[in-house]
Amino acid sequence: MLEMDKKSFKKAYVNKFLEMHGVELKEGNNQQKYEALGSLVRDYVTRIWLKTNKKYNKTGEKQVYYFSMEFLLGRLLGDALLNLGIRDICREALLDLNIKLEDLENLEQDQGLGNGGLGRLAACFLDSMASLDIPGNGCGIRYKYGFFEQKIIDGKQVEVSDAWLKEGNVWEKRKAEKAEIVRFGGEINVSEVDGNLKFTHVNFEPVLAVPYDTPIVGYENEIANTLRLWSAEAVSNEFDFSSFNRGDFLQAIKYKNSVESISQVLYPEDSFYEGKMLRLKQQYFFVSAGVQSIIRHFKKHGGNIELLDEKVAIHINDTHPTLAIPELMRILVDEENLEWNTAWRITTNTISYTNHTILAEALEKWSVDMFQKLLPRIYMIVQEINERYCKELWNKYPGNWDKISRMSIISDGKIKMAHLAVVGSHSVNGVAKLHTEILKKKEMSDFYYLYPNKFNNKTNGITHRRWLLKSNPELTKLLKDTIGDSFIRHPIDLKSFENHLYNEVVLEQLGKIKKFNKERLASTILKNDNIRVDPNSIFDVQVKRIHAYKRQILNCLRIMDLYNKLIDNPNYDIVPRTFIFGGKAAPGYYLAKNTIELINCVARKINNDSRVNDKIKVVFMQNYRVSLAEQIIPGTDVSEQISTTTKEASGTSNMKFMMNGAITVATLDGANIEIKDEVTDDNIVIFGLTADEVLSYYQNGGYKSVDIYNSDQRVKRIIDDLVNGKYHNDKNKFKSIYENLITYNDEFFVLKDFDSYLKAQDKVDTLYRDGNKWQKMCGVNIAHSGIFSSDRTIQEYATGIWGSQVIYKNL
Numbered sequence: 001m002l003e004m005d006k007k008s009f010k011k012a013y014v015n016k017f018l019e020m021h022g023v024e025l026k027e028g029n030n031q032q033k034y035e036a037l038g039s040l041v042r043d044y045v046t047r048i049w050l051k052t053n054k055k056y057n058k059t060g061e062k063q064v065y066y067f068s069m070e071f072l073l074g075r076l077l078g079d080a081l082l083n084l085g086i087r088d089i090c091r092e093a094l095l096d097l098n099i100k101l102e103d104l105e106n107l108e109q110d111q112g113l114g115n116g117g118l119g120r121l122a123a124c125f126l127d128s129m130a131s132l133d134i135p136g137n138g139c140g141i142r143y144k145y146g147f148f149e150q151k152i153i154d155g156k157q158v159e160v161s162d163a164w165l166k167e168g169n170v171w172e173k174r175k176a177e178k179a180e181i182v183r184f185g186g187e188i189n190v191s192e193v194d195g196n197l198k199f200t201h202v203n204f205e206p207v208l209a210v211p212y213d214t215p216i217v218g219y220e221n222e223i224a225n226t227l228r229l230w231s232a233e234a235v236s237n238e239f240d241f242s243s244f245n246r247g248d249f250l251q252a253i254k255y256k257n258s259v260e261s262i263s264q265v266l267y268p269e270d271s272f273y274e275g276k277m278l279r280l281k282q283q284y285f286f287v288s289a290g291v292q293s294i295i296r297h298f299k300k301h302g303g304n305i306e307l308l309d310e311k312v313a314i315h316i317n318d319t320h321p322t323l324a325i326p327e328l329m330r331i332l333v334d335e336e337n338l339e340w341n342t343a344w345r346i347t348t349n350t351i352s353y354t355n356h357t358i359l360a361e362a363l364e365k366w367s368v369d370m371f372q373k374l375l376p377r378i379y380m381i382v383q384e385i386n387e388r389y390c391k392e393l394w395n396k397y398p399g400n401w402d403k404i405s406r407m408s409i410i411s412d413g414k415i416k417m418a419h420l421a422v423v424g425s426h427s428v429n430g431v432a433k434l435h436t437e438i439l440k441k442k443e444m445s446d447f448y449y450l451y452p453n454k455f456n457n458k459t460n461g462i463t464h465r466r467w468l469l470k471s472n473p474e475l476t477k478l479l480k481d482t483i484g485d486s487f488i489r490h491p492i493d494l495k496s497f498e499n500h501l502y503n504e505v506v507l508e509q510l511g512k513i514k515k516f517n518k519e520r521l522a523s524t525i526l527k528n529d530n531i532r533v534d535p536n537s538i539f540d541v542q543v544k545r546i547h548a549y550k551r552q553i554l555n556c557l558r559i560m561d562l563y564n565k566l567i568d569n570p571n572y573d574i575v576p577r578t579f580i581f582g583g584k585a586a587p588g589y590y591l592a593k594n595t596i597e598l599i600n601c602v603a604r605k606i607n608n609d610s611r612v613n614d615k616i617k618v619v620f621m622q623n624y625r626v627s628l629a630e631q632i633i634p635g636t637d638v639s640e641q642i643s644t645t646t647k648e649a650s651g652t653s654n655m656k657f658m659m660n661g662a663i664t665v666a667t668l669d670g671a672n673i674e675i676k677d678e679v680t681d682d683n684i685v686i687f688g689l690t691a692d693e694v695l696s697y698y699q700n701g702g703y704k705s706v707d708i709y710n711s712d713q714r715v716k717r718i719i720d721d722l723v724n725g726k727y728h729n730d731k732n733k734f735k736s737i738y739e740n741l742i743t744y745n746d747e748f749f750v751l752k753d754f755d756s757y758l759k760a761q762d763k764v765d766t767l768y769r770d771g772n773k774w775q776k777m778c779g780v781n782i783a784h785s786g787i788f789s790s791d792r793t794i795q796e797y798a799t800g801i802w803g804s805q806v807i808y809k810n811l
């Protein structure tokens with residue numbers, strides 16, 4: 001905890017402001033006030049940062065490098081203040097100066113360098129590693145433009161580029177002196193030197209990778225780890241224009257543009273693979289820069305390269321950074337002159353891999369032609385890895401060509417990145433129990449039989465510091481008042497809150513806090529989306545990427561059905577509900593965009609129908625992102641986690657919601673199963689097909705969605721409503737959704753689960769009517785959420801995969 005009192009903070013802040021802006025505080029605007037505060041906090045952090053780096057260099061502790069294409073950090077100021085232990089002091093000091101801390105915090109642009117769950121997981125992991133004193137570094141790309149900003153115009157998603165750096169970024173530090181060169185294209189010359197083959201890369205296009213470092217502050221522990229993001233620049237940034245003739249000049253500009261495009265923008269697809277060359281370039285770019293800088297640092301501090309795996313762990317977040325495997329091999333073999341087998345032992349011991357999805361459309365397979373042209377030396381190494389590995393397979397399964405070609409890294413002109421990741425690492429983990437079981441028994445069963453010891457589960461988690469302490473201070477206070485503050489360092493201690501749930505005063509407090517957060521959310525909805533909602537209604541929320549497998553359509557169909565029931569029977573008795581949606585669709589994903597339009601058309605129709613407006617309202621909140629999630633989640637009563645069973649590997653918003661006392665309506669998918677096991681059946685509402693049923697339908701067929709359409713009057717009516725002009729003049733508007741459900745037989749079992757989903761929602765209604773019982777359920781969810789802190793997850797990674805020394809934190 002930083003030694004600091006209100007008075008000295010105030011003084012430092014006033015001075016900082018004057019120094020930065022050359023005017024007195026009272027003459028400044030809020031943006032300037034934010035910048036001064038950010039800069040002051042950054043100064044405090046910098047001291048801790050230097051100290052941490054010194055400590056690491058002295059102790060030589062094993063370093064973890066978390067490689068990820070995405071880090072979805074959100075805002076950093078509030079988090080930094082909280083973890084420094086000075087957020088309250090800062091708030092009070094600013095109040096004395098007539099400034100509201102939250103007003104300044106809200107000016108910070110979200111750092112949105114990720115798409116969704118995978119990128120947010122990386123951000124939570126950084127926070128937990130720092131807070132648990134684990135030397136953990138992030139490695140990724142400093143995209144100039146992050147995940148696009150979403151506007152809803154005429155009910156449609158419109159994408160606006162996210163120029164998050166336009167006002168500057170106080171948190172990052174450019175480290176030009178630590179730049180690395182990454183080489184693309186060209187040819188490989190092979191020669192023999194002293195009986196050894198020597199590989200020389202010529203005619204390549206060099207790209208300068210410049211790191212920008214951001215400190216990641218641990219919770220009141222004097223630790224600041226580093227997130228290193230790489231930016232692509234032309235090798236010689238300043239052209240000597242006079243020395244170019246016209247052709248060379250244009251050539252030089254072309255080169256500069258081509259290089260800078262590498263770190264220009266984040267690809268906005270979530271769980272979807274598109275074989276674009278630029279994407280492959282991005283992957284090799286940050287991975288090569290990252291691995292080179294790790295080796296350089298390691299050697300600078302006297303490390304013996306043959307012992308690299310004792311001092312360095314590299315973790316790859318999904319297959320996107322898999323080229324770390326051949327890149328490390330290249331450095332060890334070509335530059336450090338190690339024997340192949342020695343290099344392979346070091347590489348596989350250093351690298352570990354997390355699988356995030358079993359969706360077929362997400363599997364990365366690069367075409368050999370493109371890959372070889374862009375990365376000629378890396379391709380040779382992948383070929384060599386594959387040849388040795390296939391020999392191993394041949395010895396194990398002689399003559400079984402089918403199996404060998406199925407398991408090969410290279411086949412049918414494609415390089416399968418998941419296969420390379422499994423073969424080249426010592427650990428493969430799934431992100432929830434069910435997901436890991438499906439990996440072992442189905443998706444990767446061949447590999448599981450070959451390497452049973454590599455496979456393990458690490459159920460995802462979320463940082464309770466951001467998702468409880470920071471985003472829900474009112475609930476945090478109630479928890480501290482009832483169970484003390486040990487849960488802050490040991491979130492598992494939240495369990496003792498269960499002992500207080502017989503106390504009606506506590507239940508009443510829980511209700512009041514929820515109401516307060518719902519009122520705050522209602523005013524955000526009014527301000528951002530111009531819809532008035534009633535905080536006394538049930539706030540029923542589904543916020544996440546828009547995806548067919550996440551089934552926003554199922555949610556929307558039940559609203560359409562409920563609307564029909566309320567019109568048919570004005571006395572139909574329900575607890576009033578507000579249906580809240582949020583989430584971005586990939587710009588090229590037609591069905592997802594069409595889903596957003598449908599939700600908005602249903603919202604427009606219902607919200608303008610006075611016959612039902614005292615009972616239901618529908619809101620699509622635009623531009624869902626981390627900072628918006630922090631407002632929505634504390635104000636939620638019902639958390640919709642309704643993916644087709646087997647398709648959502650874990651989910652993490654399910655954990656954020658339960659930690660904030662929402663009741664989950666869920667399929668038995670991903671981590672929902674573990675949430676159910678924690679809270680028991682009485683405190684969650686489960687519906688839908690089981691994993692075995694879904695897998696059996698996929699394997700054996702037997703499901704016909706049109707049969708449900710024909711036999712269930714409710715279903716027939718809402719499906720017809722999609723195409724009869726009820727929600728849009730253009731009857732073809734939602735044809736893609738109609739066809740998906742009927743013509744193409746409903747791949748995600750929306751209609752199959754419809755009846756069960758409606759029953760689940762009826763149950764929610766009944767439970768909510770008993771106020772005390774409902775609050776108690778919310779309390780049980782809060783009390784059992786500690787296990788889903790990413791501190792638990794990171795302890796498991798550290799001890800089970802990385803071999804970090806962990807000071808045991810009582811989890």
Ligand SMILES: *Cc1c(COP(=O)(O)O)cnc(C)c1O
Pocket residue numbers: 115116117120543544545624625626629650651652653654656
């Ligand atoms: C937590 C989070 C996600 C992941 O949500 P799921 O429902 O688990 O897919 C996505 N986006 C943001 C902004 C988040 O905070």
